[in-house]
Every structure is written in C-alpha cells, then in structure tokens.
Amino acid sequence: MFENPEIALDDLPDTDGLDWERLHPLYTRALRVASAIILTIIALGISALNFVPNLPLAPVVALYALLAIAAAVAMIWPGVSVRRRGYVLREKDILFRRGVIWQSVTAIPFNRIQHVETSSTPIERKFGLAALQLFTAGGSGGDLRIDGLGEDAAESLRVFILDKAGAAIEHD
Amino acid sequence: MNTTDQGTWRRTSPFAILFFVGRILRLIAKNAWQSLAPLFALLIAYQGDIASKLTLGGIVFAVAITAGSLLSYWFFRFQISDDSILIRQGVIKKKQLDIKFDRIQGINTRQNPIYRLLGLVTISFDTAGSAGSEGNLPAVTRGFANSLRDRIGKPRTVELADTADSKAGSGALVHLNWGDMIRIGLADRRALIVFAFIGPLMERIDENIDRYISNFIRIAAANGIELDAASGISIGLTIFVAVIFLFVVLSIAAAFLRYHNFQLFLDGRTLRSHAGLITAHEHSMELGKIQTLRLQQGILQRLLGRYRFTARQATSGKDRSQKVFIVPVVTAELADTLRKKFLAPEGGRLSQDPASDRFVSISPYYMRSKILFIGLLPSLSATIALSIALGAVALLFLLWLPVVAAASYLNWKRAGFMHDDQEIVRRSGLLGYRTVSLLFRKVQRVTVSQSRYQRRKGLASLRMYMASGSVRVPYIDHGRAKQLRDYILYKVESSQQAWH
Structure with a gap:
C-alpha cells in the first residue's frame, strides 16, 4: 500500500528561475491613497490644536514634522515593497514572496488548503482590486493573504485553487 | 444507559447534578464580582447583625446553586444519531450542540470518588474545529463510555487494518510509580x-x-x-x-x-492514558492525529535526568486551544521507544534524545542579532540615558551585555536539527532542552525567510506550519533550506494519506 521511491534531492523541482507574477499595477496607488486619507485625518486632528489657547509652538511643529516624515515614508514605501511581492502558481502548490528587508517565500500545497476567500475594501474596489486569502489548518497564522490582485485575477485564482484543493481532497 | 441506542432524547443519571454544581461554582469563581454582586446587594439591604447576614447569605447562596444545578440537570438531554451526538442544554438560553463523530479526536473521561463508587464517568470530547463549545456528558456509565468509544473508534481501526495486529500488545507502555510522582x-x-x-x-x-x-x-x-x-x-x-x-x-x-498510577496503553491505533488518585482521568487520542511530538526538559528535570513527553493534535477552531496528550515523566530512551510505536510504520527511526550526536548545529551567526539587539543596544542606551541621573552607577547596565551573550551562546549550543526521509527533529533550549519532531507529510505550509544579514551570509530560516502551530529551524544554509522546503512540498503533494 505504501510506496516510497527514493528521490534524489537535486531532482526535486526547485524555485530558482521561476517567473514571479506581479501584483496589479494600480495596487501601489491604492496603498498611497489609503495612507493619504489616514494622514489627512491626522493632519486635521493636529490642526484642531490651533483652537487650544496659549499652546507653545514647538510641540505642534514637532507633530507636523513627524507627520511629514510619516507621509514621505507612506508615499515611497509602497513603490519599493509592492515590487518585491509576487506569486507563482504551480501544478500542486502556490508560492508567495514578499519583503524588502526581511524577505520570505511561503509555499502552500493545494491539498492542504481548507478554504479560500476573496475580499475587498471600498478603496480597493474603487481601483478594481481584491485580496485573496488561503486558509490551512492550525492556529497561529494558518493563512496566507495576497493583497493587491486585480478583481478578475483574484476570482479566477479562487476558482482555480478551490478546484485544485477539491481534486486533492477527493484523491485522499 | 449502557447502550448507545439511537434516536431518543435522554437524560443522564441524576448524579449529574454534582457535575452541574461544580460547573456553577467554577463559573462563579471565574467572574466572582458579577455573580456575587446581587448577593452583596441583598445583604447590604438586609437589616441585621453580621452573623445573621452571613447565615442568610449562605442560605441564599446554597439555594441558588442547588436550584441552578437541578434546572441544568433537568434541561440537559442528549441523543445519539447515526453520525453524531446531539446535546441540548441551557436553562434560560437554550443551546443545541451537534458533535459529529468524524470530528471527534478523542474521548476523555473523568471520575470523582462518588462517581467511582457508582461506576459513573463524565465524558468530554476533543473535537476539531469547534469554537469553544462545551462537549460534556456528565454522569454516564462506564459501559456507555466504552460503547461510545467503540462506535467512534471502530470505523477507523477498520481503515487501518494493516496495523491492527498491534492490538495484541495491550499491556501498559508506561507505568509511573511513586518515585515518578516525586520527580513530577x-x-x-x-x-x-x-x-x-x-x-x-x-x-x-x-x-x-x-x-x-x-x-x-x-x-x-x-x-x-x-x-x-x-x-x-x-x-x-x-x-x-x-x-x-x-x-x-x-x-x-x-x-x-x-x-497517581499513570498508565499508558495502545489499543490498535488509539492511545489511552489512565491516572489520578481521587478523580480518575482517562484520555485518549488517535495516533494518526498526532501533529508534533515534544520532549521537554526544564533545568530541574535535567538534574533528575527525566523529560516530559507530549503529543500535540491540531488546534481546534476559533478558541485555538491546544489538544495535548501528556506523558509527564519519561527517560529519553523510553521516549524514543514510544515515538517508534507512535509514528510506525512511516517514521520514528530518528532519536529525539537531545544528547543524540546526529544533531546538526545551526550557524553561529544566530547569536549575533540576539547579542546586538537584546544585549548591546538596550544596555548601551540605558547606560547613556540614565548616566546623568545615576552617574557611574549607570555603568552597571553594561553588565546586561555579558548575560545576554552567555544566554545566546547557550541557546545556539542547544539549537540543532536532524532529519531523514520522513521526519525532522529540531532541538532548542536555553537552560533546559526541548526537541520537537514532525512528519514532513503533515506540514500545512512552509516559509523560507531571510533577513538582510542572513542574505549577506547565505543563510535562511525555515518555518514549517503544522495544524498544531509552527516549528522553526533558524540560520541554516539558504540552499539547504530551499532544498528541505522543496522536499517537504514533494512529500506533502505526493501524500495520499490524511494529515489529521
């Protein structure tokens, strides 16, 4: 019943030279818009301090300076980090890579996926984007989330992966 | 009561009232303030001296608990259907619980002294994927528990007929004596x-x-x-x-x-433990459901040369509670004998003894970031920040650095891993030792990650996510990590067996 052919480690399919699928080109802009909205709200909050009488100038200026730094990071960072993210669909698994300073590649075999979910925030919908979430069994961080896919891509990935996962379960 | 006949709603034995008294008392202990507030309000409103107040309070308390347990008992019914156990309970808020047989990972029983005299047990279920629901059947007969075990266990042992021959060896695998109690x-x-x-x-x-x-x-x-x-x-x-x-x-x-009198049995593919001096606890677990095996040794256990051996099942549902099967005290040799039995026929050839010389150590660069970020940075910044306030005394903060350095070195010395074609064992620890083992084919997903520094040194960390939590092998060669990852994917994707 149980066969166990010997496999040379070097013969296994590796991940070098794979064509990584990029995320949707509008995703960077969507991230910037989302940050811009939050930054604007914070800026409005700080400007409300103008109505406080007898407030020394220095802390307010410091707050604005901090906000400016945060804004600069929030505008530049998506351009750097989104370029690093990508995924590859293979016959039996999906790989997802991310990270600029801490880089990681996550692999999920289709026969371990329990269910698949797509979701989108209002901003993402405005840009025609969606997120795909893959759930495996187990507690801590038992799921993989791929943000910034095109709506169509997310939907077709969902159908494709569900199909693969279902086929794998039937074989068990 | 002795049978698991289907199709009728039943009550358990009236002795279940004891169980409900216990449950209500536990609930009160858990949120003491909210539940006792009405009683206090009553007592403050009541005119009288302290003694009569206390008497009244005691009476109200006792009456409320008795009434509560009687009602809980009266509204508690259960039914066995083809493929599940239905439990209806609740006095004010009605709850119906539907526990499917195939989701039950284990049936545990508890027996307090009164139940022992009457031959009754309280059953609790280990289920996969239930969100903190309380699956308890209080005060049923031992015969009922056994027949329920048979019903749920049987289809599985038929599936795994090839290993059923081990049923013959039904003697205890582990039997702890009073010396072991002292060690625990x-x-x-x-x-x-x-x-x-x-x-x-x-x-x-x-x-x-x-x-x-x-x-x-x-x-x-x-x-x-x-x-x-x-x-x-x-x-x-x-x-x-x-x-x-x-x-x-x-x-x-x-x-x-x-x-007390801890005994471990293996019936076919079901692991059972029995222990307890006054309340007897019985736990069971399917071997196939084991996700990771852990051998742990604290600093005190090291002096005694003993370990704690645990088998982890998949965490269940939203409450993320760990389902753990415990052998509280074993020697390393006994643990290796046990794991051979647990993981047969696939794995179990490796040793989980931390002293094994087959462990491969990880890169010593592992120590660098710990010393830097936990040792040097905090001690320097504390010294500088507090030098004005404390003067030369602030230099004492620098003593933190050698402590961290020594700890990092110990931690690195203890870190290691080994694997064969079926399983991997990882060793870690600081003062004590801990080894974790898992079968490659039960992995849920794998991540290979690198920090900037690891990239420069060609190193990477491998993290294997199991249904019971994740296991990390840090600071190994990047090529090796990728190769292991690819091999794990191969094992998972070519496996036709259920992981749970």
Missing part, C-alpha cells in the same frame, strides 16, 4: 510561580516574622543562650527553606493527585 512534583514549575506570587505578600508578613524572631532571641537570651546576628540570619534562612520545602511537598501531592 520536584520539576513542577508552578511551585516557583506560586512563590513569585507569595513574594510580595511575604514582605508584609516580614514584620511579623521580624517580631517573632526578636521575641525568639529574647527568650533564648533569657535562657542563657547567646544568639547573634548570624543566627538571626540562619533562622530567616530556615524559614525560607521551610517555605520552599512546603511548596515542594505541595506540588508532589498535586502530582500524586493528578498522575
């Missing part, structure tokens, strides 16, 4: 935790002790015995040792209560 008690870390809690209290008691000691010295002096400061200290020390001794005795007593 000695190694119990809870004693230390209790001590940490008592510590602040001790300070308050301190004054009394001081007074007591000075009294003692005065009496001694009156009797012509000279007592100096040194003997004062020795009296203090004696008290300290006595307190520790008391806690050790208490935790040994706790070990006797919980693990």
Whole structure:
C-alpha cells in the first residue's frame, strides 16, 4: 500500500528561475491613497490644536514634522515593497514572496488548503482590486493573504485553487 | 444507559447534578464580582447583625446553586444519531450542540470518588474545529463510555487494518510509580510561580516574622543562650527553606493527585492514558492525529535526568486551544521507544534524545542579532540615558551585555536539527532542552525567510506550519533550506494519506 521511491534531492523541482507574477499595477496607488486619507485625518486632528489657547509652538511643529516624515515614508514605501511581492502558481502548490528587508517565500500545497476567500475594501474596489486569502489548518497564522490582485485575477485564482484543493481532497 | 441506542432524547443519571454544581461554582469563581454582586446587594439591604447576614447569605447562596444545578440537570438531554451526538442544554438560553463523530479526536473521561463508587464517568470530547463549545456528558456509565468509544473508534481501526495486529500488545507502555510522582512534583514549575506570587505578600508578613524572631532571641537570651546576628540570619534562612520545602511537598501531592498510577496503553491505533488518585482521568487520542511530538526538559528535570513527553493534535477552531496528550515523566530512551510505536510504520527511526550526536548545529551567526539587539543596544542606551541621573552607577547596565551573550551562546549550543526521509527533529533550549519532531507529510505550509544579514551570509530560516502551530529551524544554509522546503512540498503533494 505504501510506496516510497527514493528521490534524489537535486531532482526535486526547485524555485530558482521561476517567473514571479506581479501584483496589479494600480495596487501601489491604492496603498498611497489609503495612507493619504489616514494622514489627512491626522493632519486635521493636529490642526484642531490651533483652537487650544496659549499652546507653545514647538510641540505642534514637532507633530507636523513627524507627520511629514510619516507621509514621505507612506508615499515611497509602497513603490519599493509592492515590487518585491509576487506569486507563482504551480501544478500542486502556490508560492508567495514578499519583503524588502526581511524577505520570505511561503509555499502552500493545494491539498492542504481548507478554504479560500476573496475580499475587498471600498478603496480597493474603487481601483478594481481584491485580496485573496488561503486558509490551512492550525492556529497561529494558518493563512496566507495576497493583497493587491486585480478583481478578475483574484476570482479566477479562487476558482482555480478551490478546484485544485477539491481534486486533492477527493484523491485522499 | 449502557447502550448507545439511537434516536431518543435522554437524560443522564441524576448524579449529574454534582457535575452541574461544580460547573456553577467554577463559573462563579471565574467572574466572582458579577455573580456575587446581587448577593452583596441583598445583604447590604438586609437589616441585621453580621452573623445573621452571613447565615442568610449562605442560605441564599446554597439555594441558588442547588436550584441552578437541578434546572441544568433537568434541561440537559442528549441523543445519539447515526453520525453524531446531539446535546441540548441551557436553562434560560437554550443551546443545541451537534458533535459529529468524524470530528471527534478523542474521548476523555473523568471520575470523582462518588462517581467511582457508582461506576459513573463524565465524558468530554476533543473535537476539531469547534469554537469553544462545551462537549460534556456528565454522569454516564462506564459501559456507555466504552460503547461510545467503540462506535467512534471502530470505523477507523477498520481503515487501518494493516496495523491492527498491534492490538495484541495491550499491556501498559508506561507505568509511573511513586518515585515518578516525586520527580513530577520536584520539576513542577508552578511551585516557583506560586512563590513569585507569595513574594510580595511575604514582605508584609516580614514584620511579623521580624517580631517573632526578636521575641525568639529574647527568650533564648533569657535562657542563657547567646544568639547573634548570624543566627538571626540562619533562622530567616530556615524559614525560607521551610517555605520552599512546603511548596515542594505541595506540588508532589498535586502530582500524586493528578498522575497517581499513570498508565499508558495502545489499543490498535488509539492511545489511552489512565491516572489520578481521587478523580480518575482517562484520555485518549488517535495516533494518526498526532501533529508534533515534544520532549521537554526544564533545568530541574535535567538534574533528575527525566523529560516530559507530549503529543500535540491540531488546534481546534476559533478558541485555538491546544489538544495535548501528556506523558509527564519519561527517560529519553523510553521516549524514543514510544515515538517508534507512535509514528510506525512511516517514521520514528530518528532519536529525539537531545544528547543524540546526529544533531546538526545551526550557524553561529544566530547569536549575533540576539547579542546586538537584546544585549548591546538596550544596555548601551540605558547606560547613556540614565548616566546623568545615576552617574557611574549607570555603568552597571553594561553588565546586561555579558548575560545576554552567555544566554545566546547557550541557546545556539542547544539549537540543532536532524532529519531523514520522513521526519525532522529540531532541538532548542536555553537552560533546559526541548526537541520537537514532525512528519514532513503533515506540514500545512512552509516559509523560507531571510533577513538582510542572513542574505549577506547565505543563510535562511525555515518555518514549517503544522495544524498544531509552527516549528522553526533558524540560520541554516539558504540552499539547504530551499532544498528541505522543496522536499517537504514533494512529500506533502505526493501524500495520499490524511494529515489529521
């Protein structure tokens, strides 16, 4: 019943030279818009301090300076980090890579996926984007989330992966 | 009551009222303030002296609990259907629980002394994927529990007919004696935790002790015995040792209560343990559901040369509770014999003994970031930040650095891994040792990650996510990590067996 052919480690399919699928080109802009909205709200909050009488100038200026730094990071960072993210669909698994300073590649075999979910925030919908979430069994961080896919891509990935996962379960 | 006949709603034995009393008392203990507030309000409103207030309070309390348990018992019904157990309960808020047989990972029983006289047990279910629901069947007969076990267990043992021959060996695999109880008690870390809690209290008691000691010295002096400061200290020390001794005795007593006459059996593919001095606990677990095996040794256990061996099942549902099967005290050799039995026929060839010389160590660069970010950075910044306030005393913060460096070195020395074609064992620890093993084919997903520094050195960390949590092998060669990852994917994707 149980066969166990010997496999040379070097013969296994590796991940070098794979064509990584990029995320949707509008995703960077969507991230910037989302940050811009939050930054604007914070800026409005700080400007409300103008109505406080007898407030020394220095802390307010410091707050604005901090906000400016945060804004600069929030505008530049998506351009750097989104370029690093990508995924590859293979016959039996999906790989997802991310990270600029801490880089990681996550692999999920289709026969371990329990269910698949797509979701989108209002901003993402405005840009025609969606997120795909893959759930495996187990507690801590038992799921993989791929943000910034095109709506169509997310939907077709969902159908494709569900199909693969279902086929794998039937074989068990 | 002895059968698992289908299709009728039934009540359990009236002795289940005991179980409900316990449950209500636990609930009250858990949210003491909310549940006792009405009682306090009543007592404050009631005119009278303290004694009659207390009597009234006691009566109201007892009546409320009795009524509550009677009602809980009256509204508790269960039914066995083709493929599930239905439980209806709740006095005001009705709850119906539907536990499917194929989701039940284990049937555990508890038996308090009264139930033992009557041959009754309380069943609790280990289920996969239920969100904190309380699957308990109180006060059913032992025969009922066994027949339920058979019903749920049987289809599986038929599936795995090829391993059913091991059923013949039904003698206990592990049998703990009183010496082991003492070892469990000695190694119990809870004693230390209790001590940490008592510590602040001790300070308050301190004054009394001081007074007591000075009294003692005065009496001694009156009797012509000279007592100096040194003997004062020795009296203090004696008290300290006595307190520790008391806690050790208490935790040994706790070990006797919980693990007395611990026996471990293997029935076919089902693991069973039986233990307990007053309340008898019985746990069961399907071998196929084991996700990881852990062998742990704290610093006290190291002196005793013993380990704690646990098997973890998939975490269940939203409550993320761990389902753990425990063998509280084993030797490394016994653990290896056990794991051979547990993982057969696929794995179990590797040793989980931390002393095994087959462990491959990880890169010593592992120590660098720890020393840098936990040691150097905090100690330097603390020294600089507090140098104005404290002066030269602030330099003492620099002593933190060698402590962290030593700890990092120990941690690195203990880190290691080994694998064959079926399983991997990872070793870690700081003062004690911990080894975790898993079968490659049960992995849920794998991540290979690199920090900037690891990239420069060609290193990477491999993290294997299991249904029971993740296991990380840090700072190994990047190529090796990728190769292991690819091999794990191959094992998972070519596996036709269920992982759970």
